[in-house]
Amino acid sequence: MSQxxxxxxxxxxxxxxxxxxxxxxxxxxxxxHLPIDYAAAWDDWTNNDRFQRDHFYPASTHPELYDDPxxxxxxxxxxxxxxxxxxxxxxxxxxxxxxxxxx
Ligand SMILES: [Zn+2]
Numbered sequence: 001m002s003q004x005x006x007x008x009x010x011x012x013x014x015x016x017x018x019x020x021x022x023x024x025x026x027x028x029x030x031x032x033h034l035p036i037d038y039a040a041a042w043d044d045w046t047n048n049d050r051f052q053r054d055h056f057y058p059a060s061t062h063p064e065l066y067d068d069p070x071x072x073x074x075x076x077x078x079x080x081x082x083x084x085x086x087x088x089x090x091x092x093x094x095x096x097x098x099x100x101x102x103x
Contacts, residue, residue, distance in 0.1 A: 014067070015053050018053055018069065018072055018074075019051050019053070022038070022051065023038035026038070029076045029079055030054065030074060030075055031054070031073075031075050031079040031083060034049075034076070036049060036050070036051050036074060037050055037051070038051055048077055050076070050077045051074060051077070052077040052080045053072050053075070054072070054073045054075035055071050055072060057071055
């Protein structure tokens with residue numbers, strides 16, 4: 001199986017479609033629950049409130065879910081980047097590998 005992560009034509013089209021659906025429903029950021037600035041361009045790098053497609057299960061650990069719409073979540077670019085840097089969302093328990101038990 002080949003891994004095709006970013007920037008395939010099909011993925012760009014799917015991402016655009018997903019953004020349109022989220023904008024239509026005016027979905028908030030799934031990380032901080034605040035409204036997303038759907039009017040902002042995807043490449044408006046200075047705007048942390050712009051839309052970005054996030055993955056519930058990160059592509060780094062679940063590459064097979066990268067293209068699965070069920071795994072997509074609307075997020076702020078800023079929140080998505082912060083999450084990427086910290087590699088975890090507090091309290092959601094979405095990581096399959098957790099820290100060692102404290103018992
Ligand atoms: Zn957010």
